[in-house]
Amino acid sequence: MNNILTVARRECGAYFGTPIAWIFIALQIAILSFFFFLYSPFFIIESADMRVWFGLTPFTMMVFAPAVTMRLWSEELRTGSTEVLLSLPVPVKDLVIGKWLASVVVLLASVVCSLGIPATISWMSASPVDWGPIMGGYIGTVLAGMMFLALGCWVSALSQNQVVSLLVGVTAGIVLVLALSPDFAAFLTSTSEPLARTVEALGVQSHFRSIERGVLAISDVVYFLSGSCLFLALTVFQVELKKQ
Amino acid sequence: MDQSHPGGVSVTAPPSTLEKMVIEADGLSRSFGQTRAAEKVSFKVKRGEILGFLGPNGAGKSTTLRMITGLLAPDEGTAKICGIDIASDPIAAKMKFGYLPESVPLYDEMEVIEYLRFVGTARGLVGSDLAKGIERISHRLGLKAMLRRRCGTLSKGFRQRVGLAQALIHEPEVVILDEPTNGLDPRQIIEVRDLIRELAKECAVIFSTHILQEIAAICSRIIVIHSGRLIADGTPEELAGEYREGWQVVVEGSGVAPQRCGELQLAEGIPGSPGETVHQWLGDSIPDLQHLQKRLQESGSPLVQVGVGRESLEQVYLRLTGGEELQR
Numbered sequence: 001m002n003n004i005l006t007v008a009r010r011e012c013g014a015y016f017g018t019p020i021a022w023i024f025i026a027l028q029i030a031i032l033s034f035f036f037f038l039y040s041p042f043f044i045i046e047s048a049d050m051r052v053w054f055g056l057t058p059f060t061m062m063v064f065a066p067a068v069t070m071r072l073w074s075e076e077l078r079t080g081s082t083e084v085l086l087s088l089p090v091p092v093k094d095l096v097i098g099k100w101l102a103s104v105v106v107l108l109a110s111v112v113c114s115l116g117i118p119a120t121i122s123w124m125s126a127s128p129v130d131w132g133p134i135m136g137g138y139i140g141t142v143l144a145g146m147m148f149l150a151l152g153c154w155v156s157a158l159s160q161n162q163v164v165s166l167l168v169g170v171t172a173g174i175v176l177v178l179a180l181s182p183d184f185a186a187f188l189t190s191t192s193e194p195l196a197r198t199v200e201a202l203g204v205q206s207h208f209r210s211i212e213r214g215v216l217a218i219s220d221v222v223y224f225l226s227g228s229c230l231f232l233a234l235t236v237f238q239v240e241l242k243k244q
Numbered sequence: 245m246d247q248s249h250p251g252g253v254s255v256t257a258p259p260s261t262l263e264k265m266v267i268e269a270d271g272l273s274r275s276f277g278q279t280r281a282a283e284k285v286s287f288k289v290k291r292g293e294i295l296g297f298l299g300p301n302g303a304g305k306s307t308t309l310r311m312i313t314g315l316l317a318p319d320e321g322t323a324k325i326c327g328i329d330i331a332s333d334p335i336a337a338k339m340k341f342g343y344l345p346e347s348v349p350l351y352d353e354m355e356v357i358e359y360l361r362f363v364g365t366a367r368g369l370v371g372s373d374l375a376k377g378i379e380r381i382s383h384r385l386g387l388k389a390m391l392r393r394r395c396g397t398l399s400k401g402f403r404q405r406v407g408l409a410q411a412l413i414h415e416p417e418v419v420i421l422d423e424p425t426n427g428l429d430p431r432q433i434i435e436v437r438d439l440i441r442e443l444a445k446e447c448a449v450i451f452s453t454h455i456l457q458e459i460a461a462i463c464s465r466i467i468v469i470h471s472g473r474l475i476a477d478g479t480p481e482e483l484a485g486e487y488r489e490g491w492q493v494v495v496e497g498s499g500v501a502p503q504r505c506g507e508l509q510l511a512e513g514i515p516g517s518p519g520e521t522v523h524q525w526l527g528d529s530i531p532d533l534q535h536l537q538k539r540l541q542e543s544g545s546p547l548v549q550v551g552v553g554r555e556s557l558e559q560v561y562l563r564l565t566g567g568e569e570l571q572r
Binding site for chain 1: 310313314315316317334335336338339341343345347349350351353354358362363365366367368407410
């Protein structure tokens with residue numbers, strides 16, 4: 001555990017000691033806020049919920065998560081600092097988890113910074129705010145974010161070029177969010193029912209939709225946590241592969 | 245105890261196998277595609293030794309060091325650090341050594357003290373041990389004034405020192421340095437050499453270089469690697485003095501097309517440019533100086549010096565790594 005925290009602390013220093021994390025957080029909140037206040041019925045019916053906000057989250061996440069994680073391994077591979085890192089008496093899995101944890105801290109900071117939105121809604125709305133769905137939405141955001149960040153870590157370990165890592169990460173995110181979407185699954189139903197069910201089960205949107213409504217099902221939690229573990233395991237495998 | 249290496253010269257093993265061996269490389273081999281980067285490289289290093297890893301660029305020095313440090317898995321063979329197999333217990337083995345890679349990669353956004361704290365903590369130092377470690381190593385390497393500077397703003401010399409500091413912060417039993425004087429100015433090179441000599445009082449130092457003078461200046465033992473093979477292993481004196489003794493001539497290059505210089509085996513002529521001297525090894529046969537002089541005059545290459553002597557370390561190195569063929 002100490003190793004993981006040591007690595008996470010270093011990575012957090014790299015994120016927050018430079019403008020990287022703050023730029024990502026500001027951009028994400030600005031974009032989400034723009035679309036939220038543009039498309040939410042908030043100003044029309046003074047609806048005190050954040051369904052539009054959480055509905056947009058997977059789409060922003062598929063771009064911002066790889067943008068946050070692209071440097072984690074690519075930068076190390078490019079500069080050769082993996083040579084020192086991997087010569088330290090720290091297991092590769094601790095290095096991988098530590099780096100991923102630092103990116104999760106950026107996500108949590110982003111979540112904390114966005115708490116101004118529900119506060120604003122609560123202050124402006126005539127009707128009382130139902131905090132349950134909002135809490136559920138935030139938990140879902142963190143869970144989905146963890147999986148997207150783990151995916152980004154893996155992609156980052158594939159290339160020493162950060163731009164390549166970003167583009168591959170975004171593409172993988174598009175597959176998870178858009179290609180494996182409930183709409184596509186519905187289209188496939190006429191062709192093959194099992195395939196359609198598989199597509200829906202693998203996609204992010206079907207799991208995030210119930211969270212977006214404030215329902216936190218165990219199956220959805222398991223989906224996001226097992227997805228995170230899978231991508232972290234793939235990252236460990238990829239880093240170990242560098243020795244081969 | 246003598247051993248022989250494939251295609252190489254006689255080898256003198258460490259004097260006593262009873263002394264504690266801190267590095268044991270046994271038959272390390274590694275290929276990259278069709279290229280054989282290291283082939284059955286075996287050697288041992290004991291505490292207090294400074295082992296120079298000598299070889300031309302691309303000879304397989306870094307590959308061998310990377311296999312010893314566990315950064316690269318060998319196709320065959322094993323490496324042990326202080327008796328611990330790097331493949332079967334990498335964490336325990338990595339506690340025993342400090343490693344400075346050739347490119348000295350640092351985290352540019354970190355302050356030197358933050359970087360040393362990070363590496364020290366990862367190497368198991370905590371609390372006062374960590375503070376003492378940083379204090380000791382920054383004092384020793386003259387980094388005290390630089391502790392609050394960001395790594396990205398340091399000069400090449402100070403980057404090298406920070407790289408050395410991370411490798412030494414935990415007082416390892418083995419220090420592995422890949423081309424540690426690369427890119428340093430003469431003063432910094434001398435400082436690094438002094439440091440390596442000092443380190444050898446407490447631990448074993450193994451470092452790679454392709455600079456011959458460096459090896460001769462500080463090493464107690466030299467290993468020559470060429471085309472992935474270990475071709476010589478011995479002290480600088482053994483390598484410089486024991487291999488060949490005989491007649492040598494020094495001839496000024498003519499810069500003209502090579503011509504044979506008769507039965508004296510003075511190669512295919514003297515291909516060096518005018519003014520450049522070329523050492524030629526004649527071996528045991530006593531040269532017919534008059535004949536030699538005549539042939540050299542015909543080829544336009546004046547004889548500068550002739551006499552009996554030993555091969556220098558440089559000549560041994562060139563011969564071992566194929567350089568002699570260039571002179572023939």
